[in-house]
Amino acid sequence: MSLTQALFYLLAGVITLSTGMAVTRKQPVHAVVYLVVSFFATAVLFALLGAPLVAVLQIMIPAGAVMVLFLFIIILLGREAPKPRDDSAMRWALPGILAIITVAAGLMLIASPQHQTIPLAMAKASARELGTYLYRHYWPAVEGISVLFFVALAGAMFLVREFKPKPDAQNEEPKP
Amino acid sequence: MTAPLEHILALALVLFALGAFCALARRNLIMILLGVEIMLNACCVALVGASLKWQAPDGQAFTLILMALGAAEAAVGLALFVHARKRTGTLDAASYSSMKG
Known part of the structure; x- marks a missing residue:
């Protein structure tokens, strides 16, 4: 495995982990900061996949402008009084099951043996x-x-x- | 050498599912919009990977257009949330129940 190949899997791990942390945080501020990490790692991934302009714009627009806009709106609106809500497991279970089934089906399709997985050549x-x-x-x-x-x-x-x-x-x- | 396209697509699929889960499971409107942003980002990953696979810049051009769309969507969505918060005093999606049949 070459260095660039190892970099891809490293970046994929960082992106998946930080996005997973972002979707499970209780506070929107923490979620937004984790998502900045995710978008930044995605920008490095774009540079690795041969898209330097897209990488720079990914840092500037989604990771910079949009996430800062989210932070400003969260700060502007402040926190509201916490309400009693049902924190039952069922509320998370159904979307989780749907997402897991979709991912499993897609991964099985991708891993089916009629595709041969050839590493892509580097290009820019x-x-x-x-x-x-x-x-x-x-x-x-x-x-x-x-x-x-x-x-x-x-x-x-x-x-x-x-x-x-x-x-x-x-x-x-x-x-x- | 980078990873095969299948692995890039697998990453995009996992990201899209995470975003869809976020948009479905969370009640806070800001978290729902964040889920939509994650899904757009997953689309960008798939497009850039396909652009590398077929050596065509179309995928990267679509990615730029998708970023502009995401920025406009976030701006209008957040303005809508400010409006909704001023009108109703809450950002909880479950409390907008006046259209319940």
Whole structure:
């Protein structure tokens, strides 16, 4: 097993462990910090799989911007009063069973003997190649993403504007 | 040499299942959105692995688009949570029960 192959399994272990820790934490802050570790390890994995631009953007966007946004929102909203809730095992059991069955089925499919597992050769798509390819073949998608961001900005500003009840609700009586 | 595509897909499958479990089992809205982010991340892993397998940059281009989608989704989702928290005073998904039939 070469060094890069060993690195893949090491990174896969780190990603799985930190994501598993993230989904089981009680406090959302701890979950978000574990997820930052997971996304960072995913970025290193992307660099290993020959995608340096995707790796850099993975650190900047999901691990940086989105997770910091999550942290800010958690800090902004503060903690709410704990409510009595059923911490029965059943609430976790059904989703857990569904997830385990799905993973087991998928792993059996992947491990079925008609696939021969050949290690992939190392390759690298440079940032220039990827950017040129993206803008040459997928420029409508890039334009669509820009429109999507604008709509998301408008939607977010609409949602968080100051909520007050209608000022003249009572003197707006239907006129005969 | 890196790992075979099957192992990359297995990693993506495990990550996706963890994210789906998080979105299904947790009650806190923030944790549900985190589960969705984990699932998007699993898709990114599978796409980059397939991009390496077939030596085509399409998978990486899709990954960039998917990251932008995830960022927009998180922004709108979190704004919605701020709105919901202001209106109802809670982020517990089980307490939004006014549409119970």
